[in-house]
Amino acid sequence: MLLENLEKVEERIVRAAQRAGRKRDEITLIAVTKVFPVSAIHDAYALGLREFGENYVQEFEGKYASTLPLNDARFHLIGHLQSNKSKKAGEMFQVIQTLDSVKLARRLSELNVPLEVMIEVKLSEEESKHGAAPEELPALVEGIRGCANLRLTGLMTMPPWSEDPEAPRPYFRRLRALAAQHGLQKLSMGMTNDFETAIEEGATHVRIGTALFGKRQKK
Numbered sequence: 746m747l748l749e750n751l752e753k754v755e756e757r758i759v760r761a762a763q764r765a766g767r768k769r770d771e772i773t774l775i776a777v778t779k780v781f782p783v784s785a786i787h788d789a790y791a792l793g794l795r796e797f798g799e800n801y802v803q804e805f806e807g808k809y810a811s812t813l814p815l816n817d818a819r820f821h822l823i824g825h826l827q828s829n830k831s832k833k834a835g836e837m838f839q840v841i842q843t844l845d846s847v848k849l850a851r852r853l854s855e856l857n858v859p860l861e862v863m864i865e866v867k868l869s870e871e872e873s874k875h876g877a878a879p880e881e882l883p884a885l886v887e888g889i890r891g892c893a894n895l896r897l898t899g900l901m902t903m904p905p906w907s908e909d910p911e912a913p914r915p916y917f918r919r920l921r922a923l924a925a926q927h928g929l930q931k932l933s934m935g936m937t938n939d940f941e942t943a944i945e946e947g948a949t950h951v952r953i954g955t956a957l958f959g960k961r962q963k964k
């Protein structure tokens with residue numbers, strides 16, 4: 746079933762890229778394995794996937810040892826990071842996509858391991874969302890660029906959930922404009938419900954869970 750799902754997702758990525766006049770290889774598929782057992786990571790790896798997204802530091806701690814043999818796999822933290830978990834996160838993940846403060850950036854840099862980071866940008870007023878406001882970006886970008894062990898590569902966002910895949914388009918456009926303003930190349934945007942729209946708007950990283958692994962049990 747994973748193979749079939751992957752083939753369908755692949756086909757949709759290719760078609761969306763074509764519509765936008767982009768090349769398939771400009772887009773990285775991140776398999777989001779949160780809530781699923783570590784076997785989901787191994788199954789996806791066996792099918793050739795190498796980039797994985799997890800939301801919770803604590804949950805990934807339980808899977809981490811089993812992923813060590815997959816030494817060319819890269820793990821992205823895509824959920825909010827609390828500063829008391831930053832050490833663990835820096836040890837286990839290659840990419841932190843959810844940086845939203847200079848304080849957290851400094852903590853990560855102090856771990857003395859090279860880390861790729863992205864800034865999570867909050868583009869809507871929803872209470873529950875984390876991320877930096879667009880107005881905070883100039884200072885945040887400068888602060889992170891001053892951290893010796895961090896390599897800032899892009900922006901990440903999560904628009905308000907909507908059934909309508911067109912609804913997030915303005916948010917994706919906005920993120921792209923903000924990234925361009927700050928000279929950042931990578932755009933992590935688009936999930937199961939809206940990844941084609943995100944690709945049309947320039948996504949370089951789509952984060953896909955449900956379309957690959959099926960519905961998640963509530964945590």
Ligand SMILES: *Cc1c(COP(=O)(O)O)cnc(C)c1O
Binds near residue numbers: 800938952953955
């Ligand atoms: C869960 C999650 C995803 C994947 O969502 P799906 O709709 O299952 O594809 C992507 N990004 C973030 C930040 C998530 O929390």
